[in-house]
Amino acid sequence: MMKEKELSFRPELLNKSLSYCIKEDCSVKRQCLHYLAYDYDKDFVEGYFINPRKVQGNAQCSKFLDNKVQKVGRGFRQALKAVRRGQGNEIKRELMELLNCGRSQFYNYANGAKALTPEQELEIRKSFAKYDVDIEPICDTYEDSYCL
Numbered sequence: 001m002m003k004e005k006e007l008s009f010r011p012e013l014l015n016k017s018l019s020y021c022i023k024e025d026c027s028v029k030r031q032c033l034h035y036l037a038y039d040y041d042k043d044f045v046e047g048y049f050i051n052p053r054k055v056q057g058n059a060q061c062s063k064f065l066d067n068k069v070q071k072v073g074r075g076f077r078q079a080l081k082a083v084r085r086g087q088g089n090e091i092k093r094e095l096m097e098l099l100n101c102g103r104s105q106f107y108n109y110a111n112g113a114k115a116l117t118p119e120q121e122l123e124i125r126k127s128f129a130k131y132d133v134d135i136e137p138i139c140d141t142y143e144d145s146y147c148l
Helices: 033-040 077-081 088-099 103-111 118-130
Strands: 069-074 141-146
Touching: 069 118, 077 088, 077 103, 088 103, 088 118
Parallel strands: none
Antiparallel strands: 069 141
16 A cells, blocks of 8 residues: 555656666655655656665755646746836846746746746745735746756
């Protein structure tokens, strides 16, 4: 019978490949995405592995990746439309600096092609508030995701 923590693993949310951990005696393996991905993907032929002799096998493991699902936002076009005329370029420059990206990457965030971390969303919310934009929700859409 599966434990409750095992049931929380949602492989459909893995949007990129992970290195596998095969440390069987790890105390946190049922909460670590590296082990859960390995345990789930039984059909792999080859892959990247974390050397089990080099990891601690507990919550202080440097490779531990929590399987906590987060809500992430995508896009902020509606918020951009609410910015007063004449301030559009100013807030775009501020958001590009905040997201540490250039123009094309900025539009990937703005159009929802690239997800925002919860921390990025909070900072974006603060930036829009400086321009008197108080739209809820600030992002156009939200989805569940692992923070990889």
